Amino acid sequence: MTNMWTRCNRCRRILYKQDILDNLYVCPECSFHFRISAKKRLFMLFDDGKYELFDEAIFPEDPLNFKDSKTYSNRLKENQNKTSLPDAVLNAIGTMDGISIVVSAMEFSFMGGSMGSVVGEKITRAFEKALSEKVPVIVVSSSGGARMQEGVLSLMQLMKTSAAVARLDEEGIPYISVIVDPTTGGVTASYAMLGDINIAEPDALIGFAGPRVIEQTIKEKLPKGFQRSEFLLSHGMLDDVVDRGYLRSYLIRALRLFLNRHQ
Amino acid sequence: MAKKKDFYQLEKNIIRLKEKIEIFAADETDDAKKKINQIKEKIALEWERIVPILTPLQTVQIARHPQRPYTLDYLEALTEDFMEIHGDRRSADDPAIVAGLGFYRGRSVAFIGHQKGRTTRQRIARNFGQPNPEGYRKALRVMKMAEKFGIPIVTLIDTPGAYPGIWAEEHGQAEAIAYNLREISKLKVPVVNIVIGEGGSGGALAVGVGDAILMLENSFYSVISPEGCAAILWKDQKAVPQAAENLKFLAQDLLELGIIDKIIPEPPGGAHIDYNLTFKNVDKYLNVTLKRLEKMDAEERREQRYQKFRKIGVFTEK
Numbered sequence: 001m002t003n004m005w006t007r008c009n010r011c012r013r014i015l016y017k018q019d020i021l022d023n024l025y026v027c028p029e030c031s032f033h034f035r036i037s038a039k040k041r042l043f044m045l046f047d048d049g050k051y052e053l054f055d056e057a058i059f060p061e062d063p064l065n066f067k068d069s070k071t072y073s074n075r076l077k078e079n080q081n082k083t084s085l086p087d088a089v090l091n092a093i094g095t096m097d098g099i100s101i102v103v104s105a106m107e108f109s110f111m112g113g114s115m116g117s118v119v120g121e122k123i124t125r126a127f128e129k130a131l132s133e134k135v136p137v138i139v140v141s142s143s144g145g146a147r148m149q150e151g152v153l154s155l156m157q158l159m160k161t162s163a164a165v166a167r168l169d170e171e172g173i174p175y176i177s178v179i180v181d182p183t184t185g186g187v188t189a190s191y192a193m194l195g196d197i198n199i200a201e202p203d204a205l206i207g208f209a210g211p212r213v214i215e216q217t218i219k220e221k222l223p224k225g226f227q228r229s230e231f232l233l234s235h236g237m238l239d240d241v242v243d244r245g246y247l248r249s250y251l252i253r254a255l256r257l258f259l260n261r262h263q
Numbered sequence: 264m265a266k267k268k269d270f271y272q273l274e275k276n277i278i279r280l281k282e283k284i285e286i287f288a289a290d291e292t293d294d295a296k297k298k299i300n301q302i303k304e305k306i307a308l309e310w311e312r313i314v315p316i317l318t319p320l321q322t323v324q325i326a327r328h329p330q331r332p333y334t335l336d337y338l339e340a341l342t343e344d345f346m347e348i349h350g351d352r353r354s355a356d357d358p359a360i361v362a363g364l365g366f367y368r369g370r371s372v373a374f375i376g377h378q379k380g381r382t383t384r385q386r387i388a389r390n391f392g393q394p395n396p397e398g399y400r401k402a403l404r405v406m407k408m409a410e411k412f413g414i415p416i417v418t419l420i421d422t423p424g425a426y427p428g429i430w431a432e433e434h435g436q437a438e439a440i441a442y443n444l445r446e447i448s449k450l451k452v453p454v455v456n457i458v459i460g461e462g463g464s465g466g467a468l469a470v471g472v473g474d475a476i477l478m479l480e481n482s483f484y485s486v487i488s489p490e491g492c493a494a495i496l497w498k499d500q501k502a503v504p505q506a507a508e509n510l511k512f513l514a515q516d517l518l519e520l521g522i523i524d525k526i527i528p529e530p531p532g533g534a535h536i537d538y539n540l541t542f543k544n545v546d547k548y549l550n551v552t553l554k555r556l557e558k559m560d561a562e563e564r565r566e567q568r569y570q571k572f573r574k575i576g577v578f579t580e581k
Contacts (some may be wrong), residue, residue, distance in 0.1 A: 063520070063577035064511045068496040095507060117576030123575070146464075147488045148496065151510045152522055155486040156575040159472045162444035163569050169445075186486075188437035189425075189465045194445055208437035208465070209427030213491075217427045227432055235433050 008032050008245040024244045033244055034199050035181060037083075038105035041140050045103055045248055051094035055125050059086045060118045064151050072149040075111065083110045087118035088143070091126045093133070094236025097252040099259065101138040102130045108182070113143035115186055116150040123191060127164040129174070136174040136255055141192040144210075145185020158190035167192045174258040176251060179238075180204050180227075197239040197254060200229040201247070206238075267488070267504060270324035273313050275533065280306050310531035319454065319507040323489060325481040326460045330535035334361050334376030334419045340542040341549070342367050342374065348405055350397075354434070357398030359390045359422070360470070362405040364414065368550060373409035375402045375470050376419030376459075378458065392461075393426035396439035399469045403443050406450060415553055417455040418470045425466030440469040447472055450571060453556035455549060457527070458482040459534075462512075474568050475552045476522065478514040479545070480529040484522075485512035522575060525552070 006017050011030035020027065024044060025034040036044075043049040066072040080086060088110035092103050104114045104126040115123075123139060130137035146154035168175050178194030179188075181204035186210055192198070194257060207227035215222055225231050229241045242250045256262070279301050287302075304445030317325075320482065325331070338345050339442040350356040362375045380386030402418075409416050425436050449456060456471025462471060462484030471484070478484065489507035493500055517523045527548045530537035556564060 057581040059579045059581065061577045061579060064509065066509050068502075068505075068509070117578045119580060121576050146508070148487050148492050150577070151486050152484055152512055152517060153520060153575060153577060155468055155484075156522060156572060158441075158465065158468055159444050160572045160575060161446070162441055163448035163572055166445045167446045167569075170449075186465060189440040189469075190444060191441070192439040192440040193435075207432050208425060208440070209432065214427045214429065218429065220428070224548070226429070235435070237435050237438055 007072065009034070011098040015186055017103055019227070021221045026244050031202070031243065033181065033203065034188070035108055035142070037109065038085070038107040038140075039085035041105040042090060042092050042103060044244075045096060045140075045251070046092070046137070047096060047098070051091060051092040053092050054129065055091045055122050056086070058118050058122060060116060060150075062154060063117075064149070066149040066151075069088075073262045075149070079110045083107055085110055087116070088113045089119045089122045090120050092131070093129065093135075096248070096255065099252070099255050099261070100133065100135040101255070102126050102133070102135055102162075103140070105140040106137070106187075108140045108142040108144075111147065113141075113183075113187070114145060114147035114154070115157050117141075118147070120154070120160050121145075124164045127161070127168055127191075130173050130175070131167055131171055134171075134173065136258065137168070137174070138176045138178060138251060139191060139195075140178045140180060141183045141187050142180045143183055143187035143192075144186060154186065158186050161191045161259070162194060174255065176254060178247070179206050182206070182209065184210050193237075196258065198237070199240045199242050199250070200232065200238050201244055202229055202241050204229045206232050266275045267318050267321065270317070270321040270328075273321070274532065277306055277309055280309070307531070314531055318504060318509075319483075319513055320489060320504045322513055323461075323482050323483055323507055325384045325533040326483050328533055329382060330573045331380070332534050332538055333381070334374075334378045334421060334459070336538065337376070337419055337542065337545065338365060338374055340538070341546055342372070342480050345374070348408075349401070349571050351400035351404060353397065353400060355395070355397040357390075357395050358388055359392050359394040360398035360402055361428070362401055364405075364409075367417070367553075371412070371414045372553075373405050373414050373416045374414065374419070375405055377422040377467075377470075379421060379460075390426055392422045392521045393424060393427050393430070394422065394466060396434040396436050396471075397466050399425075399439040399443050402470045403446055403569050406447065406454075407470065410450050410452050413452060415455070415557065416450070416473070417549065417553075418454070418473065419459040420456060420467045420471045420482075420484070421460035422463045422466045423461055424463035425469070437465075440465045441469075443469040444472065446503055448572075449565070451565065453553060453559075453564060454568070455556065457545065457549065458514075458523075459545075463488060474556050474564060474571070475524040476517075477527055477548055477552060478517060478523050479534060479541075480514055481533050482514060483512040484517055485510050515524050
């Protein structure tokens with residue numbers, strides 16, 4: 001197959017790549033939402049696709065000298081080369097419909113979007129930037145959870161980021177959490193579930209424990225649609241499920257309502 | 264690499280020696296007393312030999328030892344008039360977390376702890392100390408109550424992790440943990456955490472953060488269990504010992520990483536060897552820590568709590 005064609009992960013139809021691109025990486029046939037990079041995400045959300053990155057030069061270390069089949073240092077290098085990013089999140093500031101805003105977008109293709117010291121630090125700094133600039137903040141989460149290779153340092157990032165959210169609450173700064181496929185573990189158990197509103201893209205896997213772990217624990221097959229966005233919505237864990245095509249306009253409306261800014 | 268023995272195998276020798284003491288103890292002759300003292304010395308020597316060379320996985324086995332003191336044992340030893348409080352006021356009472364008020368050294372303290380079961384029946388009833396969302400919500404309810412009355416909070420951490428089940432997911436396991444973390448950061452009363460056994464990931468963290476984290480010498484506090492880590496990264500349960508070594512989750516590691524405040528010593532071989540000595544040590548460290556925190560101004564304490572976690576993380580900035 002040439003580069004011009006691709007196959008939808010869900011409906012398996014062969015699709016013209018440009019059609020998907022024009023449709024914000026959503027299958028025009030079955031509306032399957034392809035995973036997209038943090039950069040594309042930022043481009044889609046900000047006015048005219050323009051934004052300024054901040055905290056770009058924060059790089060991970062290997063504080064535990066972790067080694068499984070590879071050393072953590074090597075794994076980091078591989079992922080940095082693959083994604084051209086230092087770690088699994090980008091912090092940006094810009095405007096949405098003229099409203100100044102901080103947006104953090106996670107990069108799932110960097111070690112499964114796992115949260116180690118760098119992700120925890122950058123998410124915290126995004127919240128702090130929103131505090132100091134007195135602007136709202138959006139985090140687009142996509143993560144397999146806390147990064148095992150940094151051990152308990154990763155675990156403590158859950159508290160660090162959640163405590164920073166508490167400060168937003170005290171200062172009346174809006175925080176919107178956008179959860180995209182897939183988000184599980186430590187990120188769900190911290191800032192992803194702490195927005196003033198938490199919304200998700202359709203059919204995203206969202207949960208605390210991964211489905212395989214649950215299946216092995218309870219030794220039963222999981223019900224259809226379990227831990228998907230619509231399931232969470234019906235169980236009261238999300239405020240809404242929003243198609244990617246409507247995401248930007250949804251967020252702008254929410255921001256206007258939070259900030260009491262009528263058109 | 265030769266497979267290291269389980270801690271339980273190492274301990275067998277000592278258990279045999281202890282049984283000998285009991286046999287001699289029935290006999291009250293001087294000769295028997297002498298023999299008993301000899302055996303006691305032998306036991307001490309045996310521990311002196313074993314303890315310094317324990318592997319991380321063997322320490323995990325001490326932390327999970329079926330005779331290890333659990334939350335309710337500590338509450339019985341350290342508090343007077345403990346009153347357990349049940350339920351999250353939403354949907355259920357989670358037996359995997361015990362919460363309530365009791366007098367500790369003359370003042371009211373709110374205690375919250377994971378509770379594992381001792382017998383098979385208890386273990387099942389307590390869900391092996393793995394909480395559901397209701398457990399975390401109950402814990403937070405009691406914390407807020409403590410705040411209302413200006414009562415300090417002490418949490419005892421001992422869980423394999425938050426329960427990975429259908430009910431738990433439906434009822435917002437992740438949300439319950441996240442919500443606790445955010446709310447604990449706001450509390451105006453002192454919060455002391457003591458890791459008494461297993462500090463299993465998010466399930467431990469949701470009641471395992473505060474102004475000071477103390478860890479018993481043979482406990483661990485980890486982002487994932489060594490078994491879980493071996494399954495994901497090595498895809499092989501034979502790698503559990505390597506995972507345990509790599510994760511650096513023992514008390515000494517966490518002290519060096521600046522995450523915990525103090526290590527509470529245990530009797531040689533573990534807390535289960537001598538309950539009273541363990542309680543005495545926990546009491547000593549808890550008392551000092553609480554006194555220090557109680558002297559602080561509430562706002563100053565809250566700011567210090569924030570900064571404590573704010574600075575955790577290792578990275579370089581260019």
